Amino acid sequence: MADDKKKKDDEVKKEESEGKKDADETTAASSKKKDDEPKKPDVPPVIAAGLRLERILTVSSPSGGSAPKAAAAGSPHSSDSATHNAAALTANVEAVLHSNPGKIVRRWLGTSSGTSSRATLADLSKGAEALLSHDGPCATGRELVMLLAPPTEGGGEAMDVDAKAGGEEKKDDDEKPKFLSTAAREYEAWLISLAVRLLWRDGRHGDAHSLAGKGVSILSAHMDDAARVTARAGAAGSLGKAGGASGLYPLLSRMHRYQSLAAEGLAGEQGESARAAMRADTAAAHRMACLRRDVDTQATLLNLMLRDLLNANQVEQAQKLLSNSTFPDSASNNQLCRYLYNSGRIQALRLEYTSAFSNLSQCLRKAPTNTGLGFRIAVQRLLVVVQLLMGEIPERNVFFTEGMVAELSPYLKITQAVRRGDLPFFKTTVAQCASRLREDGTYTLISRLAHSVVKAGLRRLNVSYSRISLDDVAHRLGLSCATSAEFVVAKAVRDGVIDATIDHAGGYVRSHDLVDVYATTEPAEAFHRRIAYCLTTHNDAVRGMRYPPDAYKRQLEASRGLKGKKDDDKTDEEKAQEFEEEMDEDY
The missing domain is CATH 1.25.40 (Serine Threonine Protein Phosphatase 5, Tetratricopeptide repeat)
Structure with a gap:
């Protein structure tokens, strides 16, 4: 029995070793096969960011990806490029009309911040050449970005291109360069904004200001085209709310900010003329942003106008602008912080310290x-x-x-x-x-703190001494003479800083007994400030939580079976108006 059991164990071990050997051979063969396969080239980060935005906007469109197919007809390989470009723009507007491209672009900008910080002008030029059509609606921005690329040294790249020319001729039509369709305008604006930032950081403020001005003109043209197409498509009620150009709003606000920073960097008469010309343009752009309900551009331009007035020491004009304008509630946290800082600075200069x-x-x-x-x-x-x-x-x-x-x-x-x-x-x-x-x-x-220093010194002397001469007060506070000290003490007594009496004949100051602070209104005022702060925090928290309007009414009607009946009684005009209001609330 023992011999049979030992024999079976030996057979099991032998089978396990053979199985392990076969598995090792299979693994080695598969790894060798993977090594023999050609590796796909890595996509540059700038190009990868553009492709990711194209994919996100395509997936978010209600047509489920049909819009890009229709827009692909606008590629440069078509015969009638002008007609197909118009068709591509119409398809893009219809694709993003009922989505929220502004929110998508904001999130994409946040996730692409690492790529933006490491990008160079050469990378931007390659991205524009690879993803933007040379005869499409973004051809102008493509040329602007490509002209900024630094000249290459040597002929290494040319040799590589010649070496790959034979292989490229063998590619099929499916492998030809595919340009962006849905995200072309957003990608173009992003590249221009990155180029402006790179020029500004390099100290080329004149070039940065010029490029930013051209970028603003390009974005404005795109928005006008999208508005016309949206109106022709029968969605005029949605114009300015969730139109086809809402994805450009965050990029337009960024372009305005870079243009202002570049204008501030200009020195001499050139800088003065640039800033003077920008004031009228900024005010007009702010009015247009308010009409378009462009929250990003509206908040950014308001902060830029306040900053410009503060830099020019026009505090009263800044206060008028602050009191006659409304900061949007749904603006980004960064713009809200800038607005609070500008407001606090204006109020401090106007003696509104609280x-x-x-x-x-x-x-x-x-x-x-x-x-x-x-x-x-x-x-x-x-x-x-x-x-x-x-x-x-x-x-x-x-x-x-x-x-x-x-x-x-x-x-x-x-x-x-x-x-x-x-x-x-x-x-x-x-x-x-x-x-x-x-x-x-x-x-x-x-x-202005000199008076506060004198008041603090008088308060300390009043607490430390029950009686002190005016000469000693002048010496302790660093005043010129006892007469100046007498005037200062008299003003402090009148303002309530100290509780004392001046003996003019004896030339000294007599302090009164200390009063219980809880018998005054100071504790109540401090308590009121704390309550006001708590209420402000509570209101901000409630405002940050958004609920669908009349949600409980709809739920109640649905539970009673009244929703369908109510909808049947509505006319087509009422239903269209309700749909527009829902689109306005969502976006």
């Missing part, structure tokens, strides 16, 4: 923490100055935030001078950092 503190605090909370360090530093600097002007001392840990220590060091010294009430140290610090403060745009506000 409103400025509220807007700047909200801006700092909403600002992204993983990027935009320079913007957060600018907001924090202004917020510190506003707090000092309000009579508050910022927390010490604010000045030691990661990445802000060096930038906030002058403001830390100024805060220490205000807290101690040391007027000589304050004047010395401001004189040393005057150039830095002017660059930051806070010198005008900090010059």
Whole structure:
């Protein structure tokens, strides 16, 4: 029995070893076969991004991919290109009419940010040549981008092209270059915006401003064409809401922003003339964006106009624009942060410190923490100055935030001078950092802090001494004489900064007994500020949660079996009006 069992075990082990050997041979053969197969060439990131956008817009269209087939007739290989281009544009508009291409393009821009940061002018030129038709509706933008490509060195690329010429002749018609159809306009605008940004970063502000102006003209022409096609297609009621050009809205706003940055970089008379010409164009573009219900461009242009007026020191004009305009509720978080910063800066310059503190605090909370360090530093600097002007001392840990220590060091010294009430140290610090403060745009506000420094010093003296001479007050505060100290103390007593009495004959100041702070209105005011902040946060949260209008009514009617009856009683005009309202609510 034992011998038989041992014999069976040996047979099982032998079969297992043979099976493992066959599996290894099969795996080796399959891996060798894979190695022998030719590898597909890697697609450049810029081209891959364009193909991804084409695929996303095609899938999102209600026709399920039929629009690109119709638009493919507009390729440069057709005989009558003008007719087919019009057909392609009509097909594109119909494909995206009932979708939300603006939202799709925003998400695509977010996912393509890595590609945008690493792209070069040569990469953009290759992408335009590969995916945009040379005689299609995007031919103008294609030529602009391709002209920016740097000249190649040597003849290596030409030799590669000659070597591959024989192989390319053997390709079928199916392997010919396929240009974008549904996403052609969006891809063209994206390439132009990237080219403008690259030129601006290289310091070529004149070329960047010129290219951005041409890009805005191209996008405006595309929108006009899409509007005409949409109106001819019988969807005039949807024009400006979910029309065929809504995918260009985020790219148009980006183009306007780059154009403004390039104009700010221009120096001398050229820069002044460019900025003056842009003011009228920006106002007209903002009016058109409001009519089109283009939230992205509307918010961006409003921020650009406020920024331009602040840079030109036209605070009253900026306040008029701020009070007579409405910031869209559905704008992006980045534009909302810029709007809050501009509003806080205007209000601080107009002595509205409470409103400025509220807007700047909200801006700092909403600002992204993983990027935009320079913007957060600018907001924090202004917020510190506003707090000092309000009579508050910022927390010490604010000045030691990661990445802000060096930038906030002058403001830390100024805060220490205000807290101690040391007027000589304050004047010395401001004189040393005057150039830095002017660059930051806070010198005008900090010059108002001299009175706060004197008030803080008087408050400390009032708490420390029950009786002090005016000569000692002048010496402690760094004033010129006792007469100046007497005037300063008298004003502080009248403003309620200190509770004291001046003895003019004896030349001293007598402090009164300390009053219980809870017997004043200060605790109630602080409690009111906290309640207002909580209510504002609650309202923002409720506004951020969107629900379908009258959803409970529709559900109630459906449960009672009244929905079909109600729909049957409606006329065709009422149904069309209801459909337009639903499209407006969705987009």
